[in-house]
Amino acid sequence: MGGKSDIRLIDENGIRIDGRRRDEMRPVRIEAGVLKRADGSAYLEWGDNKVIAAVYGPREVHPKHLQETNRAIVQYYYAMAPFSVDDRKRPGPDRRSTEISKISAEALENVIFVEQFPRTTIDVYVTVLQASAGTRCAALTAASVAVADAGIPMRDLVAACAAGKVEDQVVLDLVKEEDNFGQADMPIAIVPKTGEIVLMQMDGHMTLDEIDEAMDMAIKACYDIYEIQKEALWKKYERLAEEEVV
């Protein structure tokens, strides 16, 4: 946020640098059940973002002192592959990924029936293979599908999308250049069935009216994401059914 640029990010016709309208999301494609070894998995492409998610659990907690006697814990590991960004990222968690992992775990905990699995852990690993802004929303969206793919009881999925502000206009789903040179970014995740907001961050500068507009835009997009998530799971179940028939 807040960098300077001579680039016009939105032209006189309201068209953004990658050809989208203000309230248009990048294309999103999700595939569920892509891995053999993981209990659940998903692969997601969101514009130029590429993300893979794997889920294990409920399984034993190590070390033991992390156990909760009355519920499962949710551990979320957001990581960027070293080759996912222009300047190679050193492997291992940094402060940014630690924070993203924390708030994403909290969001997922909301929809998982953790009380059903005391003393266990549900481990969610998401790796960004290619990054172009919005990776925390892409990761959480994929992770949610992977948890469902693992057959872990959930009351709903979590769907995520960001809105923000670029050249004094509220826009949906910022792309890399907009993220670098825009005025605000606000990732949101919701539980679609209830509309509850389970993840929300914002930095930059927005008036109250802009916040309202951005929230409306992002929440609407989350419902579109939700449809894509459900479709991915649907396709996976169809595939399984076919295999069983065969």
Added chain:
Amino acid sequence: MGGKSDIRLIDENGIRIDGRRRDEMRPVRIEAGVLKRADGSAYLEWGDNKVIAAVYGPREVHPKHLQETNRAIVQYYYAMAPFSVDDRKRPGPDRRSTEISKISAEALENVIFVEQFPRTTIDVYVTVLQASAGTRCAALTAASVAVADAGIPMRDLVAACAAGKVEDQVVLDLVKEEDNFGQADMPIAIVPKTGEIVLMQMDGHMTLDEIDEAMDMAIKACYDIYEIQKEALWKKYERLAEEEVV
């Protein structure tokens, strides 16, 4: 020790750079019971040193293999706040603080009735908020009050003070410039009731006679410190008594 300086550290009247005489200690102020969450605590100002100490325990030991079956262990964590020195100190323990923590824990163990609390730990955390030479003595002096404030059974307090050598003269309680450009520093801690020396270090250059003089000077100062420690605890008990009356 051993740095070079053009500064005169002691003038022709025997007055030191901060106006003190050779055997004069900087002003020391201690307040006990300053924190809500800690079991015991103390805040100390010693010249330009500012130190805060918190104590927990006796409490469970983690990891378990550190437990001693016949006594409590004493764990001491000396730390410097990043902003406590001229060049910002990176957070986390370094080799110096590890050594100080070790010898300070040993000194405190001397006065705590550790046999009364087998398999437990008494954890002492001391953070230097502002540093100007003599922080290990300041920290141990504050820690000792915080242990007492926690109500942990002790046979006595530990009182600490350094003496050293500057411009070929033995002096008490070196200030930063004297520490940097002086010839020797010798921190000492005693158990006042018995006079036993429980912490002692020295580096630089001192003859046997100078060592004797410095020991006498430092031990005498420890008894002054002891009075200030007891007064701080006294005031805390008075405060408690008043609160109870109200």
Added chain:
Amino acid sequence: MGGKSDIRLIDENGIRIDGRRRDEMRPVRIEAGVLKRADGSAYLEWGDNKVIAAVYGPREVHPKHLQETNRAIVQYYYAMAPFSVDDRKRPGPDRRSTEISKISAEALENVIFVEQFPRTTIDVYVTVLQASAGTRCAALTAASVAVADAGIPMRDLVAACAAGKVEDQVVLDLVKEEDNFGQADMPIAIVPKTGEIVLMQMDGHMTLDEIDEAMDMAIKACYDIYEIQKEALWKKYERLAEEEVV
């Protein structure tokens, strides 16, 4: 491997830079039982390599989750003393020593009757005090003697030696300059009684015929090493016997 050099590493008479013939090993000297505290130990000089090995076990495993219910684990710690090489080596394991430790542990496991000591660990520590190429073979050779010296039941020793390629000729037991500027290095360890190869690495460039020649050469040398190992243990037992008589 693969560096460039103007140095002739083998002269027209087939004599190498340190005066050896192609198939000649550097002098090797081993002493068993050199340490008081270790359960077993050995000191080895192999050309300019100096290595010390200590063994403990079978003993309890920490942390417990490393335990194997049906056998002892073998933990091998290869280390280079900071002063063992031209440019001071930073203490602590690096990637190279981790890899060497892994394959050396696997080789030793082959000959130790690990099934006899379930839930325990056999810990092997080897430190290179002076290094001149071939340290992994020297370390494993010494470690094997130290394990035997600890009285741990073994079906045989492990003997190690490297062969390689220098100036298009297969040579035995490369010295530092040959390692730096040669064309291939291939460390091998065998179980002499059966001839099985339990450690084998190679990098560089060798034809199939060269590999065959190098393997023959290295294996033959391993049998020479084996004699030196047995002699070292023999001397140790003699020493013990004498002490008992006295």
Added chain:
Amino acid sequence: MRREIVSRLRKEYIASILAKGERMDGRRLDESRSINIQFNVTGSAEGSARVQIGKTDVIVGVKMGVGTPYPDSPESGVLSTNAELSPIAAPNFETGPPREDAIELARVTDRAIRESGAVDFDSLCITPGEEVWMLFIDIQPVDYDGNLFDAAEIGALAALMSAKIPYSRMEEGAEDKPLPVRCFPVSITAAKIGDSIVFDPNLDEEHLADARLTVGVDENGAVRAMQKGLSGGFTREEVGKIIRTAGVLGDERRRLLFEAAEEAGVPVPR
């Protein structure tokens, strides 16, 4: 087991009085605890402050040093914010490298300062591409009774306001100059307990909270930062109300900050 029952009862009780609009410590739901701000509490820092919100007590120090700028912003000073959750402040805090709680606290504080443009980083350039001022904000809670986010953020802002750029360290005879602060974002934290929203939650309330939202608002009423925490959710409407209340509470807290600064002789805008 018994402890769990007790704590469940306690939770039910607190929720029930919250439903009536009351809090255990007598505050209104949208009322902050009393706040106390001291400036220049440690002479070794370029700037420092101690903030007490109720019994929560945080010391923040600002250190400055000369360093190299990032290649992609060669004319900007560098900000680094760190929080140390030392066991001094609470029995469950642990020594060792910062964990996710400390990292979140530091990053949320960092963003509130950085993204609001509170500091003009371009004014911290010494030689473009070579030397710039590094600005370290170190957050050291000493007593934790809930709502570290707000205490850390106002502490960071106060420490920056009191900071002096140490030019005298670079050049003999040069004079230290106040670090210019040009925006005053204030973080206000709300917690959701059952169906109630409370502001400036204390420790008891944090233990019961289902969800948390921290909102950074500036003196013009604009939002500069937000961070939701915990696994509970907020409705769209709850978020809207929290943001609006944060604006009011932020103005009040900013006024207290300016009053304390004036009293301490620390420069204040206007």
Added chain:
Amino acid sequence: MRREIVSRLRKEYIASILAKGERMDGRRLDESRSINIQFNVTGSAEGSARVQIGKTDVIVGVKMGVGTPYPDSPESGVLSTNAELSPIAAPNFETGPPREDAIELARVTDRAIRESGAVDFDSLCITPGEEVWMLFIDIQPVDYDGNLFDAAEIGALAALMSAKIPYSRMEEGAEDKPLPVRCFPVSITAAKIGDSIVFDPNLDEEHLADARLTVGVDENGAVRAMQKGLSGGFTREEVGKIIRTAGVLGDERRRLLFEAAEEAGVPVPR
């Protein structure tokens, strides 16, 4: 306990059919699983590839940047190879710093590339002694069904073949050029189970294996790297046979690599 008996029975059964020259998945003992190689799978890398050998699935990315050469080779580019055994690929993999398995995988892959001279490091010099290209090979398994060594190595080779040196990043208007690859070492891994040697072991076979040998062979039939693993031993003769079979399998796999490259428009020698 019961699980142990089952697994012992399973081991005996597999060993018995291996003794007859058969494998559980119908392959011949010296037959690789089907292999699938994709190039340029991630746009943020200078070069990348995804390799599937059976169900084993590895992504390899090549990143390049400008750095300082080592003092003892001032005119050579610098290679750094890293493997991340993320739990994404297998339930028993763990987060945290690389352990011995990841380190061995990275180092064996690194040596196969480095010692074969696959890359001309002297061509990666920009200014002798000052600036050279750093070449990072990052190996990211995403599904582990045995034989990571072979998948990682062929993936690294493919990623290098598809890599472009990013001159455009150094100088406006400059053109990126393909990274020249001049040797094509292929790693072939064999496992010993009982008295049988199987090639390209899958996960089940790896669990049963007593010993493992990875052989890197180049297009001229020369051996460029070897690595033995596990506590079992090989006889002198077994090693000889494995090396010779590796030559044959290596030629086959190299042919598949070149075919895939050609299809993807990646330059291939000849």
Added chain:
Amino acid sequence: MRREIVSRLRKEYIASILAKGERMDGRRLDESRSINIQFNVTGSAEGSARVQIGKTDVIVGVKMGVGTPYPDSPESGVLSTNAELSPIAAPNFETGPPREDAIELARVTDRAIRESGAVDFDSLCITPGEEVWMLFIDIQPVDYDGNLFDAAEIGALAALMSAKIPYSRMEEGAEDKPLPVRCFPVSITAAKIGDSIVFDPNLDEEHLADARLTVGVDENGAVRAMQKGLSGGFTREEVGKIIRTAGVLGDERRRLLFEAAEEAGVPVPR
């Protein structure tokens, strides 16, 4: 339990004979074990020594390299002292980063050398503010039978005495020169067991010791360093006596050091 009783009995017995002025190994209370000092034990170091005090066995290596001086002492070489308590030396030593015991050992040794001015760091300047010699002292105990402090310190001193500044590595044809050592501090350690003070405690005695005091004395009888350890206390008088006895024992040990040096052809003052 039974082991504890045995060890208590043992402790009582040893204390009782100590009270009579006797030690288990027949030494007088103020008598060192026999000491053996070898020089240049490893050719890869610039200087090295092996010191055996009784069964305690320590190798010390000195490495030198070119590095950057500290900004606050631009004309001084840099000393770094490190001790590795490898399990080779004792079953309870652990691998991993140095713990408090290793750190204390290294720092006490470092101070004895540094604060005594044993090495003229100004003579290690190559180009003021840019290049100086870095001096690394690495302490590697290989057998631990008590009193590592004394063995490490005399080993460090011996290694320094045998060290050659490797000028030949900087400039072709230049000659290496001995590192000048100009002060010879010797550390003497005493332990308090019950009411007795023993010098050069062996492992058994260390296990029983209540308090420990290490005193570094130079050839002029001045004290250069002290370090008290363990939780027991010393009286004012005990400290005085230990310091004085340390002077006598230090002279004796320094004489043995010089004798060994002379025999080994290592330059000795006088």
